[in-house]
Amino acid sequence: MNNQKFQSFIDLVTFDQNFTELEKKISVIDTTVQKFNNQLTTLQKQLEQNSSKKRDVKKQLDAQELQVKDLQDKEKHQMEVVESVASTKELEAANKELEYLKIERNAQEQKMIQHINKLETAEKEYAALQLKSESDIAEIDTQINTEKSALSQAQQQIESIQKQRSMLLSQVPAEWVDVYENMRGRVKDPVVQVTQDSCGACFSLISSRDLQALRQHELLQCKDCYRFLYCEEKK
Secondary structure, X not given: OOHHHHHHHHHHHHHHHHHHHHHHHHHHHHHHHHHHHHHHHXXXXXXXXXXXXXXXXXXXXXHHHHHHHHHHHHHHHHHHHHHHOOOHHHHHHHHHHHHHHHHHHHHHHHHHHHHHHHHHHHHHHHHHHHHHHHHHHHHHHHHHHHHHHHHXXXXXXXXXXXXXXXXXXXXXXXHHHHHHHHHHOOXXXXXXXXXXXXXXXXXOEOOHHHHHHHHOOOOEEOOOOOOXXXXXXXX
């Protein structure tokens, strides 16, 4: 068995293992960036919800102010009615209506004060959340940019080493590559080292004859799991 071909095959396997780690790194970076983007989306939703709450309270206050203004106008008009009536009966009725309007106005003014307090609270909450969100968003943006920079570097590494793989493939017998690629599509470790005279993956015992062949740089497959086997050279 050609020692150079064997070594080229092992180099290809090592290369693919490193390549896989690089792909995993890219996957982790993608996941991290997505997580940060989700955090940004959550912050923006919280800010919008808080802003919407503030707008709703302002609308309620505006409606309450209109109601109080309407009652004030009615009260003013009723005072004019009280001053204009002539009979005692009409005066009593007019005063009774005026008193009702005053009571109702006072009640609505109390509600208006409550809405004013709610609006002040909502505005303070929004201002605090906005300040915190700006700080958090700036920090997340920095983290995203850092991750994207790492992603760009990893992608450039992949582009630069893909050509190296083509060169390694050309130095390995096609029949080995076919079996290797087939196994690589099914298991994460298609090539394993012999450990204590056994397959490093399924621990199936290897015959003395096969061990001798492996030590002479023969490339064999495990009879149980069909992974490629190799023996590390003793230094």
